[in-house]
Amino acid sequence: MVEYISIGSTRNRQFYGIVRSSSLGNELLGRLGFLRFNAGNSNISVLCQIISVDRRNTVHEDGSFGPVIAARGSIPYLSSIGDYEEAIAKPIAQQVNGSAAPLRANPPSGSQIVSLDDNSLMSEEEQKNPQIIFNSFAPVSESYLRYPGSLVGEAINVPIICKSFNPADDNGWGEARHAIFLGRSGSGKTHAAKIMLALYLLSTRTMGAFIPDGKGDFIRPSGRDLNLRNFLEANGRNVQVIHIEDLRLENTDQLQELLSIENFQRLVAPSIAPDKWRLLLELTLEKFTDEDEKLIVEGDKAISQEKFLEKFNDSLEFVYAETGKKLDVRIEKLKKSQEDNLTKITSLWNRVLKRFTEGEKLIDIVDHVLIEGKIYFLNIDSYNTSVNVFILGTLYKRFRSRALNLYKSRQKYANAIVYVDEANRFIPQSPKDEKQKELQEKLIDGIKTTRQYGLAWWLADQRPSAISKDAFTQMGTFFFGKGMTAVADQTNMESVLGKDGCNVYSYVATMGGSPFVASGQFIGVGSSESVAVPMQFFKDWQTLADQNNETLDACIQAGTTNNNS
Template identity: 25%
Template sequence: MRIQRGRVLEVLQEENQAVPIGVVGSPSDTSQITIDILESAENSRIRGQMVYLVLPHEGRQMAVLGQISRVETKNRWHEDMAFRGIIKRQGELQNLSGRADVRTATISVQAAFLIDENDKGEEFSTEDMLGTSPSTGKAVYAVRDEVLSILLEKHKKEIVYMGRVFGTQVKMPQHLRHFGKGTGGVGEAYHIGVFGKTGSGKSGLAAYLLLCYARHKEMGVLFIDPQGQFSSGWGLPFELHRALFAQGRDVKVYKMATGLRLGDNALQFCELLAKAKFYQFLGIKNADNAEIAVEVLYNHVRKALTAAGAKLDAAPSTLLKDTLTLWLGDEKSLERIYTGKERREQLAERLRQILSDSEEFTDCQKRWTTALDLFQKIDSKGNERTLLSQVVGSVIRTAETDTQPFVFLDISGEGTEFKDDDEIKALLLKEIASTLNREGGEAFQDGKQLNCLVALDEAHRFVRNFTRSSDTSEMSKLTTEFVDAVRTTRKYGLGYLFITQTLASLHREIIGQLRLCAFGYGLTMGSELANLNELVGDPEALSLYRSFVDPQSRKQYPFMFTGPASPLSFTGSPIFVEMFTSYDDFVAANPWADYSGTPKVRSAPLPTRGFKDEESFTKARNLDFD
């Protein structure tokens, strides 16, 4: 990277700006450096500060950067047992307490830049590694925006800023690359995790991530939204859909309740009826009997559709009545479910009652329609529905020049019978994951590389931390599907983003496949801390993470990032960021994100969730960055 001769070193060592906070102490090595804090800086906030030092390296200069994770005070006189008795009586040692204190800090090396002045008077700044431990006494300076800007000059088109260096006003440079090749691409997919307790800022961070990825028009994004928050844009720190439109992205929102349908699969329909408690309504409560009833009903649904010359996606209004009539008239079907005569006759009587009693039939129809609507081109309420596989397929990247869509799938079920049924949502998610895996595999076989990010909010509700072979629930099946997906889809160019409150709830195989992670406040107890320790492995970084204060007390939202989150983290050490809570601050750091000139949009209806209007809902929720 060509930069005006002497300019890098001039910025790094500018006397009026580069005020040292310490010097290299002992012991230090190539990964961790001890800093002796100067008296002039010992009362400043030091922990979390990003610092740099300039070292000679093979006839050239090297700038080494790291973030202070630990500060320690020592006073040898206070450690002497003979003097501790005096301290006990007097409370201090005159002329020794305080004045003889030695403060040391520790940094983990995050980045190193080799600065080479050649014969043409040009200066190059390139990434390198610290090849030997630094000499003691070398000045250590606090990082400034100017320092980061000039060291990362060649990355300036890729850099985004989502917050500041922890505990400072310095903007933290980050880069979020798409999964394809070429400009701004990393050349491969990877999986991402965003973790933190409720109120830690996960939603705000996720919104920033989505907007930053939106800069890459060749990257498709599919956001699976179990609560409808991102689909409607409510409770986020800025108008997400408007900002996405401003980036030239085509934002599409599909609501599972009204806009999506599953494929023409009668067996899946009959299985879904079990989630709608259809078989319980018929009096079939035993799980084994209900499983047989699914097969029996499937056969009769097929016969009824064939007789009507119809498919499931345009089922006749008489399908329920025709199916139950066929079932009632088939003694062998009744006998398959119940071999005992008494129970068989009870089932037959129940079918007759439903067919003859209008109220009973209406109740039965309600459960039937709840499932059937998910398969109809035009459902019972007149909504036109799009095939789920087509929607998912629209996000798959197949052309280098196309601008890929941003698709939100609202599976909240707002206004439907399955609103609070996570088992039905899990079945739908399994269908999505299966479609992605299948289409990705087909594209891979054709020599095509996808470029797609699939995000799942509230992942802890749907992806379990373990599965049992005896567990046939949709949750268990979904977990198995996702575990298989994270193992295989990276080679297709398809990465997953899991947004969740807890590490312990996710399957270990999924956690092990995550490459880029952001950890918000609250993962400091029991199995959460154990999992975090296993992932990060740096005790000093974990100590700094555990110092995070509850964001609700100060409205500051710190995160620890691991993986390829920044051009300053190529050694693998975590970086610590306080996220922007004001969108004005975000735009000031990222002028490309300004959408003030873009007309207001609403690509999804607002889920008032029982409130009389949008204003009362907003006041009740009182959300900002959370």
């Protein structure tokens, strides 16, 4: 046990004191510690966080010594040895006689805030260790706790709360909980997301998940990266892997968008103005659309390249005011251009139409996740392809609408996570065009509404300022990794952590490795959701399994020792 601070006063429910000489010079900012004192017949224990540490020397601060210091640089027997550190600690959880109590502690002066291995809090009869004592300050019982990592600089694990998102589950959260992982490239945010996904999907085995992968982090991890699929399967969860090329689209408006993305116009009607092209495309595709707005791909009315071009050319008369010979000349000219480009038209058409005739329907994947609790990894190869981003955005919108529909039509809740990597592509702060704005608005609406139906959205990105504020403020748990240096990012972070939490982050971000500052609903540290907890995620599955199984009834299997085998 190390004595950190001797308390001198309590103001605004914060403890002000002097850092003990044994801790002088050690960086205490952000550290957690225990305070224990007696009040009458009550034994009061308080879990605290040190939120401010300032070094002072009253002699050096005295202006009358200025000339001496200017000439000598230091004053013998008064410089250095006269230094002391002032500190402020914030209470984050309290117990009275071992039971949770409101934060009302007012300790006498001279009370000590000590390190988390304080033996005075342990009972020999109960054979408690520091981790179990620390867990006792969590707002839920240990059965709902899991460890994703440890406190920075401490041999104490950080407990997170894992509960069902299904509102119908008696012991669940009551609704889904959103989360966001932030940090520059290489900060470890994907590593952090994998661990959080693993713990949640193992803690609630009826929970489904949809996880797209555009970088190979989930489907083809390197030998040094965590293999989430292998880990989940080693623990009895099946993972379905599907390629984006094997998804089947259905709606006519999706074909219209894909043809536009693929610049089909340059082959079919290069001389037609964009507004007339869009109108012609709508008129043509109406002929191949059923009453449910789905593209007809089977039967006598099924779309084909030949039928499409015929209907497209026939629709010219509804777009142009020309009649007679002028119109005939325009049509013949267009047909000639199409004949010249026929090979390219056929190649592009077959590639696009294949997405509507083969593969697994989007609605089936969505239902497997929301209704059956299945886990899907979607291989999209790259986020830099407009077609992939469009299809993935379409899937995200389908999750939103389906979660609502299941509740409205069947009174059925979901229990699932949708993971959105590179969230700024789908929920940007500043959409680049109307289509991206429409997607952004629908996903923001989904984030705001689907949690009451049991569907959680977990986002990941490099910068919080790149994501819509309307989405950012809906998140329930935040993981801030390295890279939050821009003013706009600092502002977003301060809205979550406050100034004190940002001070903790500024210190933690200077450390080596991949530290995070975590805050929010999942963090089982204290009774407040606003605690800024400095943590580092476990490096491998073996450590995660060992630490969780040691003090929690987790029953987690590490699988193979090689993360990627």
